[in-house]
Amino acid sequence: MQFERKNILDMTSLSVDEINMILDTADSMKEISQRTVKKVPTLRGKTIVLFFYEPSTRTRTSFDIAAKRLSADSLSISASTSSIVKGETLIDTARNLEAMNPDVIVIRHSSAGAPHMLARMISPSIINAGDGMHAHPTQSLLDLMTIRENKTEVKGLRIAIIGDISHSRVARSNCIGFTKMGAEVILAGPRTMIPKGIETLGVSVAPDVEDEMCDADVIMMLRIQKERQKDFLFPSEREYARVYGLSNKRLANAKDDVLIMHPGPINRGVEIAPEVADGPYSIILEQVTNGVAVRMALLYLVAGGARNADTD
Amino acid sequence: MQILIKGGRVVDPGNFDGIADILVEDGKIVEIEKGKGTHASPSVTQGKESRIIDAAGKIVCPGLIDMHVHLREPGHEYKETIKSGCLAAAAGGFTAVCSMPNTNPVNDNSQVTKFILQRAMIADTVRVYPVAAISKGLEGKRLCEYGDLKDAGAVAVSDDGRPVTDGQLMRRAMEYAKGFGLPVISHCEDLNLLAGGVVNEGAFATKMGLPGIPNACESVMVMRDIALSELTEGPVHIAHVSTMESVRAIRAAKKRGVSVTAETAPHYFTLTEDDVGQYDTNAKMNPPLRSKQDREAVREGLADGTIDVIATDHAPHSSIEKEVEFDMAENGIIGLETSVSLSLQLVEDNVLKIDQLVEKMSTNPGRILKFENGLKKGNPADITIIDPDNLYKIDAKNFYTLSRNTPFNGMEVKGKAVLTMVGGKVVFEDAQR
Numbered sequence: 001m002q003f004e005r006k007n008i009l010d011m012t013s014l015s016v017d018e019i020n021m022i023l024d025t026a027d028s029m030k031e032i033s034q035r036t037v038k039k040v041p042t043l044r045g046k047t048i049v050l051f052f053y054e055p056s057t058r059t060r061t062s063f064d065i066a067a068k069r070l071s072a073d074s075l076s077i078s079a080s081t082s083s084i085v086k087g088e089t090l091i092d093t094a095r096n097l098e099a100m101n102p103d104v105i106v107i108r109h110s111s112a113g114a115p116h117m118l119a120r121m122i123s124p125s126i127i128n129a130g131d132g133m134h135a136h137p138t139q140s141l142l143d144l145m146t147i148r149e150n151k152t153e154v155k156g157l158r159i160a161i162i163g164d165i166s167h168s169r170v171a172r173s174n175c176i177g178f179t180k181m182g183a184e185v186i187l188a189g190p191r192t193m194i195p196k197g198i199e200t201l202g203v204s205v206a207p208d209v210e211d212e213m214c215d216a217d218v219i220m221m222l223r224i225q226k227e228r229q230k231d232f233l234f235p236s237e238r239e240y241a242r243v244y245g246l247s248n249k250r251l252a253n254a255k256d257d258v259l260i261m262h263p264g265p266i267n268r269g270v271e272i273a274p275e276v277a278d279g280p281y282s283i284i285l286e287q288v289t290n291g292v293a294v295r296m297a298l299l300y301l302v303a304g305g306a307r308n309a310d311t312d
Numbered sequence: 313m314q315i316l317i318k319g320g321r322v323v324d325p326g327n328f329d330g331i332a333d334i335l336v337e338d339g340k341i342v343e344i345e346k347g348k349g350t351h352a353s354p355s356v357t358q359g360k361e362s363r364i365i366d367a368a369g370k371i372v373c374p375g376l377i378d379m380h381v382h383l384r385e386p387g388h389e390y391k392e393t394i395k396s397g398c399l400a401a402a403a404g405g406f407t408a409v410c411s412m413p414n415t416n417p418v419n420d421n422s423q424v425t426k427f428i429l430q431r432a433m434i435a436d437t438v439r440v441y442p443v444a445a446i447s448k449g450l451e452g453k454r455l456c457e458y459g460d461l462k463d464a465g466a467v468a469v470s471d472d473g474r475p476v477t478d479g480q481l482m483r484r485a486m487e488y489a490k491g492f493g494l495p496v497i498s499h500c501e502d503l504n505l506l507a508g509g510v511v512n513e514g515a516f517a518t519k520m521g522l523p524g525i526p527n528a529c530e531s532v533m534v535m536r537d538i539a540l541s542e543l544t545e546g547p548v549h550i551a552h553v554s555t556m557e558s559v560r561a562i563r564a565a566k567k568r569g570v571s572v573t574a575e576t577a578p579h580y581f582t583l584t585e586d587d588v589g590q591y592d593t594n595a596k597m598n599p600p601l602r603s604k605q606d607r608e609a610v611r612e613g614l615a616d617g618t619i620d621v622i623a624t625d626h627a628p629h630s631s632i633e634k635e636v637e638f639d640m641a642e643n644g645i646i647g648l649e650t651s652v653s654l655s656l657q658l659v660e661d662n663v664l665k666i667d668q669l670v671e672k673m674s675t676n677p678g679r680i681l682k683f684e685n686g687l688k689k690g691n692p693a694d695i696t697i698i699d700p701d702n703l704y705k706i707d708a709k710n711f712y713t714l715s716r717n718t719p720f721n722g723m724e725v726k727g728k729a730v731l732t733m734v735g736g737k738v739v740f741e742d743a744q745r
Contacts, residue, residue: 012519091635111637112521113591120590132639134521172521196524197515231507 003301007119007126010135011176019181023145025297026290032069033292043072046303047102050076051094052129053084053109058264058288059129059138063106066295072103072303090114091121098122103303107131125302133167139263140173142294144181146287147218150259155182160212162244163222163271164193164233170263171222175201188212189222189244192233209244214253220261221246221271237270247273251281259283313338313363314356315736320367320697322346324374324687325671334372336693339736344687365731367697373670374685375407375694375734377677378648380472380497380551380575380623383409383440385431386424387416392628392714394428397648398437400626400713402740404648405729407694408439409626410681413450414473420445420456422464429465437739438732439694441467441681443497446485450474455481455488462492467681470497472551475533477503482537486546495573495680497549500533500558501599510639512585512600520591522639527606530599531557538565541572549680550574552625554599556609563618573680574613575621578647578654579719581610581663587719593634593641595719597627611663620676622669624651628715649711650720656700656727666700697731699742704728 003021005014014022032040048067052060060076067074077097079085084093090109097105104125107115112132119126130136147154159178165171165187175198178185185203187194194205206212213219224240234240241247246260260272260282268274277284315336322332328346335343335354343354356362378401384392392400394411401409411428413419419428425442432440444466448454450473458469469489476482476498489496506529511517513524534550538561541548553559553576565572579597584604588595595601613619627644634641655673658664664672674696678685685694708721730742 089636109637111639113638116590117637132521133523169521172519195518196513197518200515201519 006302008137008298008302009115009119009126009128011137011140011173011180014137016180019141019144019177022141022294022297022301023148025301026141026145026293029296029300030290030293032296033289038069039071040069041071042300043067043070043303046072046104048072048074048104048106048299048303049097049102050074051097051105051107052076053079053107053114054130056108056129058291059108062288062291063129063295066292066299069292070296070299072299091117094118094122098124104299127298127302130169133169133172135173136169137173138291138295138298139170140177141298142287142291143174143220143261143263144177145290145294146261146283147259149286149290150283151217154178157183157217158186158215159183159218159220160186160188160206160216161220161222162188162209162212162246164224164228165189165198165222166193166195167225167228168222172201174220175203179203186212186216190234210250213246213250215255216258217255218259218261219246219254222263223265224267224271241270245271245273246276248275248279251276251279261287264288313361313736315362315693316354316356316364317367317372317695317697318364320370320372322372322687323667323670325667325675327686327688329667334687334695336733336736339693341687341689341691341693344689365697369699369701370730371666371698371700373696373698374674374687375732376405376652376673376696376729377408377681377683377685378406378624378626378651379410379621379677379681380577381409381411381626381648382414382628382644383411383428384628385415386427390714391630394431394440395435395437396712396714397626398432398435398440400648400711401438402732403712403729404650405652405696405698405732406438406648407696407732407734408441408683410441410443410467412443412470412472413445418445418449419443420448420450422457422460425461425464425466438734443468443470443472445469446471446476446496447481452476452478452481455485458489458492458494462494466494468495468497468549470499470551472497472499475499475501475503479536479540483540483544486540486544486548490544490546493682495547495549497551498533498537499551500530500537502529502532505529505532510596510600511588512602514585514603516585516588520588525600527555527557527602530555531561534558535561538562538570538572542570545571547571547573552577552580552599553610553613553619554580554602554606556606559609559613559618563613563616566618573620573676574618575623576610576614576619577623577625578651579645581607581614581658582654583719591638592719593636593638594645594717596638596641596643597625597645598643611658614658614672615663620672620680622651622655622672623677624648628713629717630715634717644717646711646713646715646718648713650706650718652698652729653706653725653727654720657725659700660726693733693736695733696729698727699730700727702726702728702730
């Protein structure tokens with residue numbers, strides 16, 4: 001199978017075969033990061049722009065490292081250091097970048113649909129590194145990879161996602177990605193954080209957090225943003241931690257081989273207790289490691305790495 | 313100058329529906345002869361300057377009135393001017409439009425009202441009836457001088473584009489406006505419930521990761537304004553109704569005799585939230601496109617008379633406001649040049665009969681705003697001729713409006729206005745007629 005997709009915009013548009021191909025490629029990329037010389041020439045001569053309108057440490061660093069390990073030239077642009085502060089529109093900035101012939105533009109933006117707009121209007125490949133509350137496909141792919149590594153396959157697993165589903169692009173992409181790969185997804189959290197019509201993504205909403213934590217093969221906790229208190233989404237961090245947080249005591253009732261995941265950054269003591277985050281069931285840092293492999297795979301696949309390899 | 317409109321189906325709701333000839337002289341309707349091809353049919357006088365318009369197979373109706381239009385002048389002339397807006401209105405079959413006050417400066421004083429009327433006089437196309445602001449600067453803090461505004465030519469008051477959040481101010485506006493016979497047009501929206509929403513709240517918003525606007529954001533204010541109308545006995549007109557709950561509230565209020573009227577726009581009975589598709593900013597407006605259920609409720613409201621008026625909420629924006637991220641794009645779409653075609657679909661779908669459609673696009677706005685606009689002897693000859701069978705594809709390239717923000721571009725539709733006459737003057741005529 002040849003990977004034909006030019007843009008990685010969301011999990012909805014990726015097929016099961018494409019997802020498997022990305023994950024298989026990522027598995028083989030992972031080894032490169034474990035070498036003493038962590039670099040292969042595969043994307044030599046390719047230019048990758050990391051265009052981050054929103055602050056990000058993990059995702060941007062992960063893409064940057066991925067690009068460099070494949071020998072691509074990568075550069076970062078952030079909203080605060082670009083012409084955006086001078087009032088340039090997104091599409092004008094993008095057209096200017098396009099004029100300099102990059103091969104891939106990785107974009108993170110606070111507006112849902114911003115990567116889709118770029119994909120419609122400019123010619124380089126677009127990879128969505130998170131758009132508003134909409135999608136974060138590379139996160140979903142690295143989560144799939146991490147689950148697959150630990151559980152052999154995703155199919156048939158019961159995965160609980162707990163927390164602020166409403167504002168989470170990770171939750172949306174994972175609802176779509178996990179169900180697409182055959183898992184059962186159950187959501188839980190305060191009712192203020194469960195968006196209307198989420199069931200249409202093929203997932204169910206659990207009435208009780210406790211039950212979900214007992215039955216799940218994988219528990220993914222989502223970050224609670226403190227500033228959401230002003231939107232009346234929850235009364236206090238204290239109550240949130242008590243009612244919805246994952247503590248060691250709760251974990252005692254979970255399955256013996258449960259996996260604890262979190263897309264980061266974590267709020268220790270709010271949605272997840274420190275001893276759980278650092279404990280034996282946590283695969284939170286494996287997620288980060290696999291993030292590099294998945295992004296290497298994506299850059300390789302969309303930047304025509306396969307074709308490059310043929311001629312090298 | 314004499315004009316004879318011959319052989320059309322004349323539809324003047326509450327007055328007449330049948331084949332008739334209409335003779336127009338010196339800007340007024342001078343004769344309406346009912347019945348087909350009789351020798352009593354009126355004719356033009358020999359030797360006088362005259363024209364005969366063959367209207368066979370066409371609908372001839374009193375001039376259509378769009379009571380909800382943003383002409384953007386003064387202040388935003390790159391989106392629309394009074395002149396371009398009037399041309400677009402004429403091309404859409406409208407003989408009169410009401411211009412909303414959210415211009416820059418706001419139409420909250422008689423100078424701006426007079427300026428608008430003066431520009432309309434220079435444009436010399438369709439009639440422009442300014443709607444003045446409820447509150448100074450649309451800020452919801454102080455009443456405007458309705459007496460002054462009425463004398464200058466304002467026909468109603470509205471803070472359209474913004475809700476009147478303060479219930480006490482709305483109460484006083486209704487009471488005070490009543491003394492001048494000015495209807496209050498209410499943009500119903502609870503800004504706290506809006507909470508930054510940009511599309512209808514529901515499965516679509518959730519899937520697309522866009523903040524949603526619940527139906528209650530509109531209907532709680534509709535219910536408040538109905539209650540205030542009951543309290544003050546002042547007439548209130550609910551602008552751009554988009555939800556099932558609003559339709560129900562208005563229906564119940566009318567049943568108990570509240571002085572409430574309501575309008576909806578073609579996009580609310582034609583499209584749903586799904587038409588936003590892949591973040592199409594040309595399908596972004598406020599209130600947003602709603603669910604199928606809401607669209608059905610709006611259609612039912614039109615059919616049973618709960619919703620009195622079809623108005624476009626014509627809201628021109630340029631690419632500067634629309635070629636941006638979805639949540640940052642301005643609200644609103646243009647509508648003057650697509651309204652008749654989209655509304656005729658309601659007749660095709662058996663939601664309305666043709667005379668009911670004319671009622672909602674001409675008779676009822678006239679009644680609410682107290683205009684004399686039937687096809688009666690002695691009335692100004694404001695007449696729209698519609699070809700109900702004209703199949704065509706909407707092409708925004710051909711629009712007269714300065715803006716292109718429409719979700720209907722490329723849509724196949726049936727029926728359009730082919731001739732628009734204002735005071736006996738033909739202001740638009742379809743080239744292929």
